[in-house]
Amino acid sequence: GSDTEVTWEDQQNINKFGRLNNRFHELEDEIKIAKETNDNLEDASNELILTDEEVVRFQIGEVFAHVSKDEVENRIEQMKEVTSQKLEKLEEEKESVLAQMSELKKILYAKFNDSINLEED
């Protein structure tokens, strides 16, 4: 029955858990995309090493500009750097979110037991 009262603090904890859960799923999607980008850049890097052309068609905006192989190598290295850092930040945030969710689960289950369900269906 309705033996346990829900306080404003409880509600805020529940709200926070909801927000964290949403963010967790967003992060999973973002991490997936960042990993794909990383892989693509890695593939591009490897192709560059294999090619013996001096001029490469590199996409800038909506066109393929003719760019020297060296410059393309630099650009790709830069892009890899950016994506790696982004990926690292995302993974860190994901760990943090999971930890916070774990804490809140402890608190909420302690108070509400079976009256609350915090698992993914």
Add this chain to the structure above:
Amino acid sequence: MASSSSTSGSASGSAVTERRGIPGAQFVEDVQTYLTQSGLDVGSALAFLQERLQQYKVVEMKLLAQQRDLQAKIPDIEKCLDVVATLQAKKGTGEELIADFEVSEGIYSRARIEETNSVCLWLGANVMLEYTLEEATGLLQKNLDNARASLEVLIADLQFLRDQVTITQVTIARVYNWDVHQRRIQQAVATTAQE
């Protein structure tokens, strides 16, 4: 940081009444008091709360659509800035920029872009204006900053909205449980009275 749910830990359970047109969900301290004060019976209260939930869902759809638009727009602006920066870098080198571009789907042609001081920017509504490379960079950067700022506000709106949805869902559950509890008590009383 957006001022969504109040951070006051007080027992009064204050909350923001609304945010940019989104009504705040009233937190219910005690179900009995809530029903007495609002003068609603359980059925009407539940109906009201369910309708609120639907309204929130409608707004959520709208905001999510706006968020998708902004999230698509931002990389586009970044691409434009990249192009302008490339043209800028070519200035003074005496080199032309050779680019393969799409004439029609699947058909490409080659263009020779000579050193230039200006580009044309599509402003929308069938209007295209010529800008110097510096002006173009400035305008594009401003658009990018605005888009990012709008996205932040939008995300905060969505968080606020989702909090109100959660509060409403919890309130619905509590009202319903309270009703079940009341009926059980009445049942018990009726049974005892019969004995």
